[in-house]
């Protein structure tokens with residue numbers, strides 16, 4: 001918390017408007033995430049494709065009165081009773097403010113950097129230290145130039161220990177984060193290839209990361225990472241390096257590691273102290289992460305028995321926020337991430353982003369945030385729920401119940417989860433979106449189970465963060481001012497249309513396109529208000545188009561005449577989109593149609609051409625480049641004539657995903673993004689810059705031992721050439737697992753091993769050879785995702801990723817998640 005007058009001094013900006021001296025509690029960088037406007041300060045940040053200044057009018061309207069801007073608003077007189085501070089760089093101003101805030105607190109702070117494991121180490125260490133200290137830490141993976149200040153801003157005078165992570169992608173960045181975090185202690189987790197492209201060498205990257213610790217007392221690290229150890233010594237000679245090692249060269253030496261079921265047992269020595277510890281995880285990454293934590297605990301004098309007892313209570317770090325279809329037309333957001341105010345804010349923003357249902361309900365347990373005065377905390381929650389438009393709260397736990405009168409939305413309270421469950425009637429939940437957010441000890445998974453539709457063994461998981469990242473990638477390729485239409489036809493390429501469309505709306509794309517009117521209607525009924533183009537309109541659906549404000553694509557005289565009739569008969573106005581055929585030979589008007597087309601369009605003044613477009617037949621392949629160029633030329637000539645004849649201009653667009661990458665000069669006014677959003681770079685040049693969005697998963701239903709010579713499945717096509725272990729998995733061609741994957745063409749991933757299909761794929765299941773694994777019944781199987789990729793699979797059966805993606809059956813439940 002700081003007063004705006006202090007902030008004016010700290011950032012040394014010029015004051016464009018000055019009003020009363022308010023107290024700032026919230027730093028707002030994203031105009032879509034307002035919680036309490038009166039005590040928020042908005043920073044207008046500018047990037048290549050983003051400019052926070054665009055939203056200040058809207059923010060003023062919503063009650064924001066404190067702004068840090070880089071440009072004076074044009075309509076300055078509209079901003080009354082405001083504080084507007086003008087600075088050169090809003091991100092720097094944010095950093096200066098939080099550095100000042102940080103300096104007001106003397107608590108010990110531990111900083112974490114390194115390539116992998118930062119977030120897990122931070123979360124685990126928080127759990128492990130929470131008995132001794134009231135710990136404040138970065139929410140999720142907030143570790144960037146912006147994430148770090150937002151995290152450190154959370155410190156208040158109740159906190160006794162801080163743990164913050166810092167990530168960098170280019171030189172110069174750590175220099176700015178160090179004074180904000182000011183760590184006395186540090187962990188350097190490890191070094192890997194992430195962000196190598198931003199640095200001249202690995203050494204340069206390590207040196208930059210080490211700048212975080214230039215004023216620290218102690219750095220904890222693994223001595224076996226030689227490069228890190230050497231550079232700590234040479235770069236930070238005055239900082240004590242305390243290490244752990246498998247190779248007898250550290251302060252904490254691991255003598256022996258053994259796998260015991262789901263645990264790892266280690267024997268180790270630390271300063272002549274013998275340790276025998278069971279770590280509650282069995283993978284290598286967890287071992288490394290936990291060793292850093294254990295080293296810190298030892299340094300802080302936590303005794304071995306106590307360390308073991310805290311390790312026993314350690315919880316897996318779940319940062320996923322899942323969106324699922326629920327009972328009675330509900331949606332359920334299941335958030336298991338830690339229950340503090342920062343976590344609740346993130347979850348409520350996610351709730352706000354998904355507009356499928358108007359009614360919003362929150363089921364919330366006591367917040368396990370000890371760093372604040374209770375009534376202050378629950379008053380803040382009350383305000384937050386109100387500002388996010390929550391209609392109903394179900395509070396579970398003694399503390400939230402005690403503070404019932406601070407909650408201003410309709411609410412009901414229960415002392416514990418069991419009493420809510422016994423009172424809970426599923427019929428009470430109808431056509432609403434329900435956020436379920438409970439601290440782990442409240443065991444809300446029972447509630448989620450009752451609210452969600454049964455999910456069978458096979459699920460299609462859609463990573464909404466990857467989707468956002470892909471959208472940003474394609475946006476980064478666009479010229480300033482080029483609009484973007486996103487194709488959400490075919491159930492958003494199999495990924496789930498409402499959820500994806502709501503996310504796209506949140507990211508402010510310009511247009512959506514669907515194949516049929518019904519798809520457009522469904523979007524409208526699930527909270528989508530963006531302009532929507534319908535590619536295959538028909539006489540029987542014109543009513544719906546009008547009723548739901550959907551804009552038809554017109555590709556032939558027949559459909560144009562029918563539509564004109566409809567417009568005339570109902571005396572209405574409409575926007576349309578004209579499709580030209582410049583070489584695809586599928587749908588669309590042709591060069592020779594220009595004159596008649598103009599004639600018809602001019603005869604009807606209440607029809608307006610919103611856009612004209614064409615589709616490229618071979619934008620993804622170099623061999624067709626000449627043809628593609630000729631399509632683009634034809635299109636430009638046609639649209640030029642059309643514009644002159646009509647006497648007004650319209651949006652012109654030609655590029656699909658591959659075209660955006662390969663023909664950047666032909667962006668014109670808008671592009672149409674399809675498959676790229678879903679993680680396939682169609683031209684194949686920049687595949688490593690997009691992320692897999694969907695993961696199709698199933699489970700092993702049964703395992704059998706097969707003798708050499710036996711056969712497997714229909715037609716006895718799978719022949720055991722040797723003794724085998726086979727698993728029957730719960731997916732078949734009716735779920736979209738193509739029958740062409742039979743007999744070894746398809747491979748699925750189990751425990752990092754690719755296992756081939758044996759025999760023919762059946763309707764609802766198929767068999768795989770799992771001899772090389774120690775898989776058990778019920779284990780998870782990845783059909784496609786990061787590995788095997790859609791591209792690998794489509795090549796194996798001679799098709800394209802589009803087909804496999806859009807074939808995933810409707811009966812396969814979609815689960816959406818964000819981290």
Ligand SMILES: *Cc1c(COP(=O)(O)O)cnc(C)c1O
Pocket residue numbers: 487615655656657658672673674675676682
């Ligand atoms: C599907 C479609 C696109 C998107 O194509 P991608 O190859 O998936 O990017 C663009 N324009 C039209 C007309 C389409 O039908």
